[in-house]
Amino acid sequence: MNNATHLHQMSSPSRATVFTAEQISYINDLHLPAVMSIDVAAQDDTTHVQTKSDLWEFVRLGRIHTLRFDLSPELNKLLKLLVVKYTSGHLAPLTKETFTTLKKCIRTFDSFSYKTFYKWLEVCAAGDGRGYFEVKSVTRYLIRMGFPDFEIDDLESLVRLPVPPTSDPSLRYQDVEATMPSHLKNLIINRLVEFGMPDGLASLSDKQLKDLSILAISYAVGCRPQQFAKLIGGSVKLHAMNHKTGLKRYLLAVPLVKQSSVTDSTTPVALSSEIGRIIDEYKKRFAIGDGDTLYPYDGDKKRSLSKQMHLSLNDALLFIQPKYVKLAIESQRMDRPEYSLYDFRHNIGHSMAMLNASAEEIAMVLGHATTVAASYYIEATPEIALLKHKALGQNPVWEGMMGLLLTGYSVDEAEWDGYFVSGIVRGKFIKRIGGCERHQNQCHLQKVRSCYGCFYFRPFRDISKHREVQNIMTEELLDVVDISQEGQGVLNPLIDTATQTKNEIEMVINRLQGGFR
Incomplete structure (x- = not known):
């Protein structure tokens, strides 16, 4: 047959x-x-x-x-x-x-x-x-x-x-990349940084803290449920600290899985200071020692550890959503987001392959004993990278859709009575491009540069100020590309960062020009 x-x-x-x-x-x-x-x-x-x-x-x-x-x-x-x-x-x-x-x-x-x-x-x-x-x-x-x-x-x-x-190569792009959309990844990053600050940690309940720590490890490392089961308190350690700046570097010992000869090997993977602080606070509140299981099984016979971790992960994803999304879900106008630990694992492998990581490096971070699985991500990378640029970077329809997701409503400067957004970008002072509705007294992001992709940002309707920021960021992007090409670092991750920032600014401008409020 x-x-x-x-x-x-x-x-x-x-x-x-x-x-x-x-x-x-x-x-x-x-x-x-x-x-x-x-x-x-x-x-x-x-x-x-x-x-x-x-x-x-x-x-x-x-x-x-x-x-x-x-x-x-x-x-x-x-x-x-x-x-x-x-x-x-x-x-x-x-x-x-x-x-x-x-x-x-x-x-x-x-x-x-x-x-x-x-x-x-x-x-x-x-x-x-x-x-x-x-x-x-x-x-x-x-x-x-x-x-x-x-x-x-x-x-x-x-x-x-x-x-x-x-014959339609964009379908391949959809299959590989659409598992976790870019706006969700940006939301996760911003929220982890926000709640990794002292004010943010203090605002979390015990359950929210535990759920958020699982989300943090999933996003940064992509652990399987079996790997979560092997983690102990001592798996996450403070590696170095700058006493002048207060910056910390953490390491997570990722246990290898699915191997026959060695069962207790681990691979150290660096964690950001924000994620490290979230896990530190979790260990402190739940009194988890270095030899204790980091995420113990809750004993519910109706659900496995995989299901337990899945529920915590998705509770965290719901928790980090903006207020208007939560209201839409509560009023039955929107379905709640649902992802799995394997979606985050897939995202890690794909993202590393897009940045030209080797099969050995991908296998190390994912805790693989061989490089077989890593080859699936690397094989698709060149075609997918080109499609991503064509399908997203040059697509005004996509930019318009994403513009609706990035920021809240726009306001007139004269009507705003909250925090004002001002800052220095490439040595030039940019004054009052919008307002900020953050809850904390201090912002953890770089002013102006990071605001266009933040859901607390309320852009002022004076487009000329946003045009000025756009021109500055365009110059920076061109400089980064030139430097990368001279050093043969075409896949420099700073190019993606600069491109994303520039696109976020353009989306806000397009939104204001289109009359969206």
């Missing part, structure tokens, strides 16, 4: 999807948001869709899309929630064509299990690839949700699935 025949049989219209009793119970208990919010890409785009209806219609970039939910009640409800999660995670809804393809694939499965989905994807990758990327995205969401017969640890094998040959 060839691959095409096998794929056809798996997708035979005569088969009907069958849920187990446990899955039906899970679906009945699912919470479906009342509306699906859509990040607009054009002025006349639909902003939201009522999820109660079985016929969803919305306008996207001048096209009318109709999504028809005409399956069984249980499958309709589950599919609606998956579409909502896809829309939130990809910053764009499924088109009519991609939704129809996804529905056609799913409705023919004779069972809803990871094994069934994995086998279909494996066969599809060797065939025409139709529906592969949509089904794979849905599989990720089912695993993150904890849907019965989809285990958290299944995400590890999902990463290593082969990708079908496709």
